[in-house]
Amino acid sequence: MSGQRGIIVLLGPPGVGKGTQGQRWAEENEWLYAATGDLLREAVQKQTPIGIQAKAYMEKGLLVPDELMDKIVEEVLLNSKQSILLDGYPRTLAQAQVLDEMAQRLGWKIQIAVLMTLSDDEIVDRLSARRICPNCKAIYNLKSKPPRNDEICDECSAKLIQRDDDRPEVIRKRLAVYHEQTAPVVNYYRSKGILTEVCSLGTPEEVYERLKKVTLA
Ligand code: AMP
Secondary structure (H helix, E strand, O other), rough: OOOOOEEEEOOOOOOOHHHHHHHHHHHOOEEEEEHHHHHHHHHHHHHHHHHHHHHHHHOOOOOOOOOHHHHHHHHHHHOOOEEEEOOOOOHEEEEHHHHHHHHHHHHOOEEEEEEEEEOHHHHHHHOOOOOOOOOOOOOOEEOOOOOOOOEEEEEEEEEEEEOOHHHHHHHHHHHHHHHHHHHHHHHHHHHHOOEEEEEEEOOOOHHHHHHHHHHHH
């Protein structure tokens, strides 16, 4: 998947491993990893106008309005010289249509959409144990991928945090939102013939091998 400036869309429920797998894949292939959730959390932290608007939605596990998200992603497309692994966008059918329009207008090709799959129960389990580094964005899991030292980032030594929206009641809401609003996006790419699926059961290494296979095809 090299040579052409393209986009791979990474789809799947929250906690399925998009961030862990996507960051590694992008680094190894020298693509830009762009996660709209990370961009929003940064905006919230810096209290930018977008961050101030987005905060209340995010805390409740709801989707941030499409217009805000479209703006954020357009900026990414305008500023990247590298191909892009897009994680967390599009999350609604309307966003998927806007992405098509922007890609065409700005000279990008959406190469494939990769759907990562896992059961809801497994997801609740994983998300409750997830910790992230607020500084370098590394992702840990206290059960399956613990940091070397008690909740301290292996990479940059910052204190790890739990995302506000990784609390069980918010996780259930985010899953419901995913099934309602993001399922049509999956069908959208399926009907275009560019959807491919990766099962997220197993170790991060096993999942990564599966991801590598479908992205090399
Ligand atoms: P994530 O890190 O991808 O789980 O995103 C965290 C939160 O950011 C989501 O629960 C939404 O509130 C918001 N968010 C991220 N990407 C989008 C998007 N494409 N559309 C709407 N809201 C988004």
